Each structure stands twice: as C-alpha cells, then as structure tokens.
Amino acid sequence: MTPPHTPHTLAVLGLGRMGAALASRLAAQGWDVVGWTRSGRASAALTVTGDPGAAVAKADLVLLSLFDGAACRQVLDAVRGSLRTDTVVLNTSTIAPAEAARLARRIGPSYVHAPVLGSVPAATAGTLRILAATGQDTLDRVRPVLEALGTVRRVDDASTAAALKLVANHSLAGAVLAVRDSLRQADALGLPRAEVLDVLELGQPGGLVARKRPFLTDPPSAGAAEFTLGALAKDMALLAAASNTPLRGAAGLGDTPAGPEADIAVAATVPGVEDAVLEPLHAYVRGHATGDPAHFRDAFLPTAHIEGVREGAFVSWRLDEYCALFTGRPAADEPARSRRVDAVDVHGTVATATMTLSHGADTFTDLFLLARAGDGCWRIANKAYHRHS
Numbered sequence: 001m002t003p004p005h006t007p008h009t010l011a012v013l014g015l016g017r018m019g020a021a022l023a024s025r026l027a028a029q030g031w032d033v034v035g036w037t038r039s040g041r042a043s044a045a046l047t048v049t050g051d052p053g054a055a056v057a058k059a060d061l062v063l064l065s066l067f068d069g070a071a072c073r074q075v076l077d078a079v080r081g082s083l084r085t086d087t088v089v090l091n092t093s094t095i096a097p098a099e100a101a102r103l104a105r106r107i108g109p110s111y112v113h114a115p116v117l118g119s120v121p122a123a124t125a126g127t128l129r130i131l132a133a134t135g136q137d138t139l140d141r142v143r144p145v146l147e148a149l150g151t152v153r154r155v156d157d158a159s160t161a162a163a164l165k166l167v168a169n170h171s172l173a174g175a176v177l178a179v180r181d182s183l184r185q186a187d188a189l190g191l192p193r194a195e196v197l198d199v200l201e202l203g204q205p206g207g208l209v210a211r212k213r214p215f216l217t218d219p220p221s222a223g224a225a226e227f228t229l230g231a232l233a234k235d236m237a238l239l240a241a242a243s244n245t246p247l248r249g250a251a252g253l254g255d256t257p258a259g260p261e262a263d264i265a266v267a268a269t270v271p272g273v274e275d276a277v278l279e280p281l282h283a284y285v286r287g288h289a290t291g292d293p294a295h296f297r298d299a300f301l302p303t304a305h306i307e308g309v310r311e312g313a314f315v316s317w318r319l320d321e322y323c324a325l326f327t328g329r330p331a332a333d334e335p336a337r338s339r340r341v342d343a344v345d346v347h348g349t350v351a352t353a354t355m356t357l358s359h360g361a362d363t364f365t366d367l368f369l370l371a372r373a374g375d376g377c378w379r380i381a382n383k384a385y386h387r388h389s
C-alpha cells in the first residue's frame with residue numbers, strides 16, 4: 001500500500017544525461033512527469049515545458065538533476081515562488097556538502113538530498129543506489145519514487161549524503177586511473193587490447209571494465225558519454241575543497257586530452273606521457289650508467305640545482321659541482337645497478353617525475369621538476385633526492 005500523499009505529478013528540472021534518464025524511467029513507471037531544462041532541448045520520450053514555474057506549480061515532487069550547486073541555487077531561486085508548501089524537492093545532483101546543507105536549511109523538511117551512485121544505464125533500469133537524507137515522514141512520502149529508481153540508503157543529513165557521494169566518486173576516479181595504468185602497461189608490452197580487457201574484467205576493477213568496455217576497446221565502439229570527465233573533475237574539486245586533503249592522481253583527471261565532454265572511461269585510454277618528457281630522464285640514466293657528465297649536461301638546465309642530505313648535512317650543488325662528482329667511467333658495480341622511472345606527471349609546460357635508483361647498498365629516490373625550455377626540449381630544472389640507508 002502506498003502511504004498518504006504519495007507524489008503523482010513530478011517535475012524534473014534538468015534534462016541532461018541523468019535528468020533525461022531519470023524522467024524517462026519515472027514516466028515509464030506510470031508517474032505523470034513534466035520536464036524542463038535550461039537549453040529548452042526537447043525529448044521524444046517526455047512532456048517538456050519551457051516554463052519551470054508552471055511545471056513546479058502542478059508538481060507534488062520536484063526532482064533536480066543539475067550540474068552543480070550554483071545551478072541548483074539558480075533554478076530553485078527561479079521557481080521558489082511557484083513551489084507549493086507541501087511539494088517535496090528531491091535533489092539528485094552531486095554538489096558540495098556545504099551547498100547541500102544550505103539548500104536543506106532553505107527549503108526545510110520537504111527537502112530530500114538524494115545523490116545517486118550509478119550512471120545512465122542504472123537510472124534507465126531503476127538500479128541506482130540512492131543516498132537519501134531527509135526526515136522519516138518525507139522519506140515515507142518519496143519512497144515509491146526513489147524505489148522506482150533504485151535502492152534507498154537513508155543517511156543522517158544532507159551534508160553527509162553529499163560528502164559520501166563525493167568519496168564514492170573519488171574511488172571511481174581511482175578505478176579509472178588504475179585501469180588507465182593497466183592499459184598503458186599492457187600497450188607497452190604489446191598485448192592485444194581485447195584479451196587485456198577480458199582479463200581485467202576478471203580482476204579488481206572488473207565491474208568498471210565490464211560496464212565501460214565499449215569506451216575501452218581499440219578502436220572504441222561507444223556512443224555518447226554517460227558520465228563526463230568534466231562532471232567527475234567538478235566532483236574532485238568539490239571533494240578537495242571540502243576535505244582540504246590532497247587528491248593525488250584524481251586531481252588531474254580533468255586535464256586529460258580527451259576533454260570535459262568525454263566519458264570518464266576515455267581517460268583510461270589516452271596515451272601516456274609524450275616521449276619528449278622522458279628524454280632528459282633517459283639522459284640522466286645514461287649519465288649514471290657511464291659516469292660521463294656530458295649526459296647530465298644534456299639532462300639538466302644549466303641553472304639546475306641538485307639537493308639532498310649527504311652524510312647528515314644538507315647539500316645544494318650547482319650543475320657544475322654535481323658533474324664534477326663523476327669520473328667519466330662507470331661504477332665498478334654498474335652491471336648490478338638498476339634505475340627506473342616510477343611516475344611522470346605533465347601539466348602543460350612543466351612536469352614532475354620520480355625515479356628509484358638501486359646503487360649497490362644504496363637506494364635513492366630522486367624527485368625532479370622538469371620544464372619545457374625555450375627550444376621546445378624538456379630539461380630537468382631541479383632535482384631533490386633522498387638516500388635510503
């Protein structure tokens with residue numbers, strides 16, 4: 001039995017990727033749905049209006065699926081005067097915890113903050129995971145609508161629901177980056193993409209690889225983006241600002257050459273760093289392998305400093321002083337030494353890199369700051385190192 005005052009007429013504000021899928025799902029499940037979106041885009045499967053106030057005035061429930069907190073504020077300000085006092089506002093948008101708390105305070109007990117886990121296919125199939133923050137009475141009223149869209153998990157308050165959603169998206173970003181690194185390693189080994197994807201589907205990021213496989217094949221066989229890199233980058237920026245804690249790799253997702261309108265899975269297929277960034281690092285390795293300082297002069301900018309702690313004292317060598325440490329001959333134990341590049345992050349004309357050098361009993365971690373110099377070539381601008389005893 002449905003509880004009293006169950007919504008019948010729904011207004012969906014925002015008919016982007018998710019909003020269109022949510023509205024179509026609810027209409028297909030028998031609700032009377034009218035949609036509005038800023039661009040005025042029509043939809044074959046939906047009744048749409050150009051007047052959000054008119055849509056809201058008739059609605060028992062107003063569902064928001066808008067890009068960000070600013071859009072939620074602007075749209076709610078515009079329709080506020082048309083909202084009936086008993087109309088529930090169900091906000092599925094991914095926004096900052098503080099923004100969600102502000103909206104909950106402004107709208108009052110009829111506000112449900114309900115960010116969703118899952119993308120367009122899950123919205124279409126009614127298999128989303130919904131984090132719903134509201135009082136029990138309002139939750140009872142909207143439960144039939146929420147259960148038409150997926151599984152409901154009640155959360156204490158709007159701020160917590162928004163924060164949990166951002167943390168969930170951080171793990172999604174991490175999974176995309178893990179798949180990207182696996183595909184890069186597989187490409188470097190010359191492995192066939194289809195076989196690699198088969199095996200990745202069996203492992204830890206298997207669910208993501210299975211869902212996103214059409215975007216990951218070579219060439220891709222996917223159509224339109226379901227969840228954009230721009231939206232995920234927005235979420236990571238919100239998370240970093242709210243937590244005040246570094247994001248590591250996820251911070252750079254939005255900078256991938258695929259562009260903000262590409263699906264998040266495309267970030268897993270973009271090529272690795274350009275070879276040109278690796279050239280000074282390879283020259284640096286040759287310097288150590290041969291003991292010939294000419295390679296260090298190729299690798300570093302002449303203004304570079306090399307810094308670290310040596311025998312308990314901080315040293316800061318100019319390049320000439322550093323080169324003078326090398327004799328022009330390889331170390332006696334060179335055949336047993338090894339060096340590897342662990343990470344390179346490029347940000348336009350600057351980059352950072354980390355290397356590990358195993359030199360006999362010593363292991364060094366070298367951190368590099370690189371710059372693309374005026375001649376278009378990359379050089380090491382500075383190096384700092386730590387010697388592990």
Ligand SMILES: NC(=O)c1ccc[n+]([C@@H]2O[C@H](COP(=O)([O-])OP(=O)(O)OC[C@H]3O[C@@H](n4cnc5c(N)ncnc54)[C@H](OP(=O)(O)O)[C@@H]3O)[C@@H](O)[C@H]2O)c1
Binds near residue numbers: 013015039117
């Ligand atoms: N796509 C997913 O898989 C997914 C999954 C979970 C959660 N989410 C979240 O759900 C929300 C919608 O995502 P989406 O993928 O559907 O994004 P989208 O395709 O980019 O759609 C964004 C919607 O917001 C509207 N909009 C943007 N700025 C606006 C403004 N200033 N005023 C009024 N309307 C504005 C757009 O209107 P017009 O296009 O008509 O201009 C469009 O309807 C986002 O918060 C996203 O983070 C997305």
